[in-house]
Amino acid sequence: MHSYNLTHLKQLESEAIFIMREVAAQFERPVLLFSGGKDSIVMVRIAQKAFWPARIPFPLMHIDTGHNFQETLEFRDSLVAEVGAELIVRNVQDSINAGRAVEEKGPNPSRNTLQTITLLDALEELRFDAAFGGGRRDEEKARAKERFFSHRDEFGQWDPKNQRPELWNLFNGKKHIGEHFRVFPLSNWTEMDVWQYIAAENLPIPTIYFTHKRKVVNRNGVFLAESPFITLMGKEKYEELDIRFRTVGDMTCTGAVVSQANSLQDIIREVAAARVTERGGRADDQRSEAAMEDRKKQGYF
Amino acid sequence: MEYKEVDNEQYLNMDLLRFTTAGSVDDGKSTLIGRLLYDTKSIFEDQLEAVERASKSLGDGHVNLALITDGLRAEREQGITIDVAYRYFATPKRKFIIADTPGHIQYTRNMVTGASTANLAIILVDARHGVVEQTCRHAFIASLLGIKHLVLCINKMDLVDYDQAIFLKIKDNFEQFSSKLLIQDIRYIPISALKGDNVVDRSKVMDWYQGPTLLYTLENVHIASDYNLVDSRFPVQRVIRPQTAEFHDFRGYAGRVESGIFKPGDEVLAMPSGFTSKIKTIETIDEKLEEAFPPMSVVMTLEDEIDISRGDMIVKPNNQPVSGQDIELMICWLNEKKLMLNGKYALRHTTKEVRCIVKDIRYKVNINTLHKIEDDLTIGLNEIGRIHIRTTQPLFYDSYKKNRSTGSVILIDEATNETVGAGMII
Structure with a gap:
């Protein structure tokens, strides 16, 4: 007799599909927030699976900081074309021009926090009542308490003190007018799950995830890519290294890692090795992904 | 640097165990979770360093593993309600999702939430205090929420000289109480979360205990039969009608198999209409399936066009809810x-x-x-x-x-x- 035991990754996939279908049923105007990064690539794949053979019944929306890697934008457009989804782009630059957001000062002004303004304006303008995000509970401690269906008040704010209990697989998406939900179908996935899924599903990802030669500057231990948005300070200079990125966000705060990883298999090894490194106590190792994340947390957000 | 080879095949074949941890305030639950994460090497270096620093500043002589999970501590100071937190770790055998339910205010609410999706519950007992009121409460909630496996960890054995008699007395006390519960599978493990005895590594001191360690138990507890494979239930989430050239007449029912097994050719009945039909196909984007079982999300098509919409349920005529x-x-x-x-x-x-x-x-x-x-x-x-x-x-x-x-x-x-x-x- 064969086993009726679904593997963990299949269970996570099924859970995410279930959540997406619930959102499509419980909300009038959902939208999938899409950055072109690995988590949102998985999200698009899950959305395809959830509604196949029909098309994804909601648009994708990219909040463009204007500081994106060109490779990511090209990838975004080709994926959207292939999937046949509707893409909405809202620009942080427009929010700045309209006086809604103010550019940060300093040698590498980041637009990460400004994105929130553009996002909330877009949700309100387009009357979206549910926005899918690729957030995972393993990313950080506050996220460990996040719900699948996360309620936002009329100001778009999260109130961690007043979250709805979430039991079984019964999701309560009821809301008052003007409120919305953020929904995180990948809540129970880990970084390793995401990479394994991308490999198992053979999903294309932007080229900047793989090793390439690029001019970077070492700023406080973080390698930042050469870009017009960064001003060199003091003795800083660009050097060309073999690097890759592990996230594809804003160029001003997305650190590169020195890496020769040339394939998904290499990346998976690196993610696993990062754990070994951390286990072994070599935090200074440049491949240590958590250390990079930690620096990002301390310095950039 | 040398890479550790990742066995993809093994990773993809891992199954999933969801468990909840419960205990009273000072019984060492955070230390236990910290120990599990630490000894299975699921903690990142930067996290560990932070804990080491914090331990030093608190004047602890050893690394205080409780601090690993107590990001909550700062949140408490900021007045955020203590809440269920989810944590993840994996061994080569299984992936684990811990629903960590803190032990005081709103305790029941949190534990019910955490237990609602769990396969197994760990309840901690302080060896010095034995079975207390809260132990019974936690066990009752686990039982009420239909958890099939309960592990009673008798913790802080190091503080009672690793005395077997104390362990046996607590076990005996709990057995008397647990006869009122519905849980069949109850195990007892003497541990010291602080020193690491019988959590991941076998205790070198308690040679009188020959049973498995906690991690071994978590890795090997048999959960495949916990799913109800008898009563076929398929609540419809959505009707899929692509109305494209390629799938012109396609009408599929999207949902997740909640229990039982469905196969193409099976006779089915739609509730509430009562109409019957046969399953034509069970599909996903990847393949046509020979059978679907819980918790698979699939699309089902039927031989006949009958009235089915969201909220309806597809079942078998000879086994109806x-x-x-x-x-x-x-x-x-x-x-x-x-x-x-x-x-x-x-x-x-x-x-x-x-x-x-x-x-x-x-x-x-x-x-x-x-x-x-x-x-x-x-x-x-x-x-x-x-x-x-x-x-x-x-x-x-x-x-x-x-x-x-x-x-x-x-x-x-x-x-x-x-x-x-x-x-x-x-």
Whole structure:
């Protein structure tokens, strides 16, 4: 007799599909927030699976900081074309021009926090009542308490003190007018799950995830890519290294890692090795992904 | 640097165990989780360094593993309600999801939430104090929520000289109580989360204990048979009609198999219409399946065009759930605003939403003694009782004991939209 035991990754996939279908049923105007990064690539794949053979019944929306890697934008457009989804782009630059957001000062002004303004304006303008995000509970401690269906008040704010209990697989998406939900179908996935899924599903990802030669500057231990948005300070200079990125966000705060990883298999090894490194106590190792994340947390957000 | 080879095949074949941890305030739960994460090498270096620094600044002589999970500590200072936190780790055998339910305010609410999706519950007992009121409460909730496996960890054995007699006495005490519970599989492990005895590594001191360690237990507990593979239930989430050239006449029913097994060719019955048909295909984007079992999300097509929409349920004609509007529930109340007799609530059950009225409060349960309370029928936050409700439309349900998915409901306050009650159908 064969086993009726679904593997963990299949269970996570099924859970995410279930959540997406619930959102499509419980909300009038959902939208999938899409950055072109690995988590949102998985999200698009899950959305395809959830509604196949029909098309994804909601648009994708990219909040463009204007500081994106060109490779990511090209990838975004080709994926959207292939999937046949509707893409909405809202620009942080427009929010700045309209006086809604103010550019940060300093040698590498980041637009990460400004994105929130553009996002909330877009949700309100387009009357979206549910926005899918690729957030995972393993990313950080506050996220460990996040719900699948996360309620936002009329100001778009999260109130961690007043979250709805979430039991079984019964999701309560009821809301008052003007409120919305953020929904995180990948809540129970880990970084390793995401990479394994991308490999198992053979999903294309932007080229900047793989090793390439690029001019970077070492700023406080973080390698930042050469870009017009960064001003060199003091003795800083660009050097060309073999690097890759592990996230594809804003160029001003997305650190590169020195890496020769040339394939998904290499990346998976690196993610696993990062754990070994951390286990072994070599935090200074440049491949240590958590250390990079930690620096990002301390310095950039 | 040398890479550790990742065995993809092994990774993809891992199964998943969801467990919840419960304990009183100072029984070392955070230390235990910290120990599991630490000894399975699931902690990142930067996290560990932070803990080492914090331990030093607190004057601890050793690395205080409790600090690994206590990101909550800062949150408490900021006045954020203590809440269920989810944590993840994996060994080559399994992936684990821990629903970590802190042990004080709103305890019942958090534990019920964490337990609702768990396969297994770990309950910690302080070896110095033995079985206390809270131990019984936690065990009762685990039992009520249908958890099939319970591990009683008798912790802090290092503080009682690793005395076997103490372990046996606590085990004996709990066995007397647990005869009232529905949980068949109860295990007892003497541990020291602080020193690491019998958590991941076998204790070098307690040679009188020959049973498995906690991690070995978590890795090997048999959960495949926990799913109900008998009663086929497929609540419809969505009707899929692409209306494209390629899939012109396609009409599929999207949903997740909640229990039982479905195969193409099976005769099925749609509730509430009562029409029968045969399964034509069970599909996903990847393949046509020969069978579907829980918890797979699939699309089902039928031989005949019959009226089915979201909230309906596809079942087998010879094994149907109960269809009814008068329902008896055990309810756990989750909100400061008390349960109202004759109050009306929105109710969610599988993919269906209806309204209901609370017709009667039968009794309240003293969750420490399991005695019925019949002279005080107010059910407030963190209290559990039995109620009778009437719904506006029939639900297609099974008892919670038989089927967690088709036996559970939530009640929603229609004014605030908050989830206020968690109900288990009797």
